[in-house]
Amino acid sequence: MAIRRVVFILVLLSVAALAAALVYAWHGAIAPINPPAASSFDRASIERGATLALIGDCRTCHTAPGGKTLAGGLAMPTPFGTIYSTNITPDPQTGIGLWSLEAFSRAMREGLDREGRHLYPAFPYDHFSLTTDEDLKALYAFLMSRDPVVAEAPPNELPFPINIRLVLAGWKLLFFHPEPYAPAPARDAAWNRGRYLVEGLAHCGACHTPRNLMGAEIRSEEFAGGEAEGWTAFPLGRHSAARIPWTEAALNQYLRQGWQADHGVALGPMQPVVENLADAPADDVAAMAHYLASLGAPDGISPQATAAPPDASGQRPQSAGWQAAVSAPAAGESEGRLVFAAACASCHDSHRSLPLGGVDLALSTTLAAEAPRNLLNIILLGVPASDGHVAPIMPNFAASMNDAAMTALLGYLRQDVASKPAWPELPDAIAAARRAAAPSTKAGAAR
Ligand code: HEC
Ligand code: HEC
Ligand code: HEC
The missing domain is CATH 1.10.760 (Cytochrome Bc1 Complex; Chain D, domain 2)
Known part of the structure; x- marks a missing residue:
């Protein structure tokens, strides 16, 4: 009898939990609109949106090799299966031509498509959610003023139950708690701008922060190093493993030019990031470097501990360990x-x-x-x-x-x-x- 009651209460609780989950999971469609004419957006907005799109790497993820720009179809391998990016040109059938600004903003902030379906977090909306109304408006103006391209993304290759988008409601409940960007009043404008971009549109943590078994970033270990496409996205800030600590100037040069004399070259998935930043506003990249430099170097590493300072001509003499290795006697030569x-x-x-x-x-x-x-x-x-x-x-x-x-x-x-x-x-x-x-x-x- 008592056991029956317990079972009954448990069943009731499960039904209630399921109902709550469904309420959380359910989102309505946002009414389609007639695709707005490109001429309905002002030039300044479009240009601003173009620079924000560079910082957000929209083109990098939304363009397939050999495909039309922003028309989607890029295969993104994840530990769970392959997800294809979608067409974000204003084509009404295969792109986002029928999307209002409201629908676009909801996708960026809540990870929902126009019809209310959950989107996979391979689309980094867990970062994009920080984007301000003004910046979303500019991005929308930029995207909706591109030439529409007819292109359907291939279906995702995901196993059950991950292939069911409703499952993402549970993922979001656990790991996705979007909040608008809150400026730190004690910090200067450049720091706040840098943090807004690094944490938001630039989604640096999507690669540089480790993820848990369910693919969510472990925010308490932000920038402790992550993985992207078979490459290690090295730790940044106080977790950095760099032999010479990153300075603000070095970060700025690396992010803008993809190369820095004390650190080398940006390769693998970091290469498109720096290629995009090369064309982004210099102030924005400088602000990101400013913010990243404030995250600090690990204790106990000083520039002199690992490398000799550059000589008068700006050349850095090769480090002691290196010279010893290179001039080792022939008898002890290793293979x-x-x-x-x-x-x-x-x-x-x-x-x-x-x-x-x-x-x-x-x-x-x-x-x-x-x-x-x-x-x-x-x-x-x-x-x-x-x-x-x-x-x-x-x-x-x-x-x-x-x-x-x-x-x-x-x-x-x-x-x-x-x-x-x-x-x-x-x-x-x-x-x-x-x-x-x-x-x-x-x-x-x-x-
Ligand atoms: C790291 C890769 C990546 C980046 C960077 C990225 N996206 Fe995406 N985006 C995706 C993927 C993958 C999807 C499809 C998700 C799905 O099917 O659930 C997507 C979906 C979308 C959608 C929903 C489209 C639809 O038809 O449902 C919009 C809108 C969008 N992205 C806009 C952008 C914008 C704007 C930027 C740049 C600020 C951007 N994305 C940058 C990977 C990315
Ligand atoms: C798509 C994944 C990805 C994104 C997004 C990304 N990175 Fe990287 N990053 C990498 C990878 C991979 C490397 C290692 C590159 C190499 O080996 O040359 C790297 C290297 C770096 C390095 C060099 C670290 C060192 O010690 O040598 C810095 C600094 C850096 N990234 C900063 C950033 C910043 C700032 C952002 C955001 C604007 C960012 N990254 C966004 C993948 C990414
Ligand atoms: C023809 C010249 C050349 C040869 C040969 C060569 N490299 Fe490179 N390597 C470069 C250049 C140029 C770069 C990129 C510039 C930079 O990193 O300063 C580079 C970059 C690298 C980097 C990335 C360094 C960083 O952090 O940016 C590594 C690691 C590397 N090479 C290892 C090797 C190894 C190991 C070999 C031998 C198997 C080798 N290279 C042979 C020219 C060469």
Whole structure:
């Protein structure tokens, strides 16, 4: 009897919880509108929206390889399956042509499409929710004044039950608590602008913050380092593993030019980020650098502890550990050092200038990082030439270097050059990086 009552109460509670979840899960459609004429938006708004779209990387995610700009269809591999970005040009059938400003703003702030369906957080609305009304209006003006493109995104490839969008209501209940940006009155305008952009549109934490098993960012470990497309997004701020602490000026240069003498070059998924920021307003990028620099360097690292200061000509003498490694006596020569001498030293062992001169590897975060993945990616993919401007070039060694040579090389770089304990399980790491770098995998992902 008593047990029956308990069961009854439990059932009642579950029904109530389910009802509450459904109420939370249910959102109505926002009425379609006639696509507004591009001429109905003022120039200033459109131009402002264009710069905000650069900071938000809209084009990077919403353009498929070889596809039309902003027409969607880019495959985004996630630990759960593949999600395709959608068409955000103003085409009424396949894009957002029927979306009012209200519908667009709701998508950016609440992760719901016009019809009220939940959107996957591969679309970083958990950051975009901070965007002000004014900025959303400008972004809307920019998007709605593009040429409409007819393009349907391929269906997502997700397993049950993640393929059911209603499940996202539960995810949001647990992990998504949007609030408008609250300026810190004690800080200056640049700091507040920088924080607004870094936390919001620029969604830096989407890659640089670790995620839990359900794919949500662990906000208490913000910028402790994350993962993106088989690359490590290195820790930032006080978590940084950089050999020379990042200064505001260095961050500003790296974010704008994609390269900085003490830190090297932005590669992998960081490359499109800096390419976009190169065309964004200089003040906004400077504000982001200002904010990031205020997050502090880890204790106990001073610039002099890891590298000698630049000499009068601005050249930084190679670090002591590096020189010892390079001038080690021939008798004790390790295989790794021989591989390095044959394959890498011509560029990384001298002060050759760009585009072929590589950074002093002893300074590179790739050697100091917890995992060898970025170093392996760089060796396997190289640094391809980019057209138009003088940019660093490095050949790839995917075909010319076997696993044994690579293992020896990584051991040498990690232990002798960076003076760090050996990376564990190198053969597994090499195999994983080779699989991801193989052209067949890439063609599959870009489909
Ligand atoms: C990291 C990748 C990424 C970035 C950056 C990104 N998006 Fe998206 N966006 C997506 C994905 C993936 C979807 C589809 C989500 C889904 O199907 O649930 C999406 C969906 C949308 C939608 C909903 C469209 C629809 O038809 O449902 C809008 C609107 C949108 N994005 C606008 C933007 C804007 C504006 C920016 C730049 C400020 C931007 N996105 C940047 C990945 C991204
Ligand atoms: C799409 C994922 C992604 C986004 C978004 C992203 N990053 Fe990165 N970031 C990376 C990856 C991956 C690396 C490592 C690149 C490499 O190995 O060259 C990196 C490297 C960096 C570094 C160099 C760290 C070091 O110690 O060498 C800085 C600084 C940085 N990012 C800042 C930012 C800022 C600021 C933003 C936001 C404006 C941002 N990132 C957005 C993926 C991302
Ligand atoms: C033809 C010249 C050349 C050769 C050979 C070469 N590199 Fe590079 N490498 C570069 C250039 C240029 C860059 C990008 C500029 C920079 O990082 O300063 C680069 C960048 C790198 C980086 C990224 C550094 C950072 O943090 O930005 C790593 C790691 C690296 N190379 C490792 C190697 C290894 C290991 C080899 C040998 C297997 C090698 N390189 C051979 C020219 C070369």
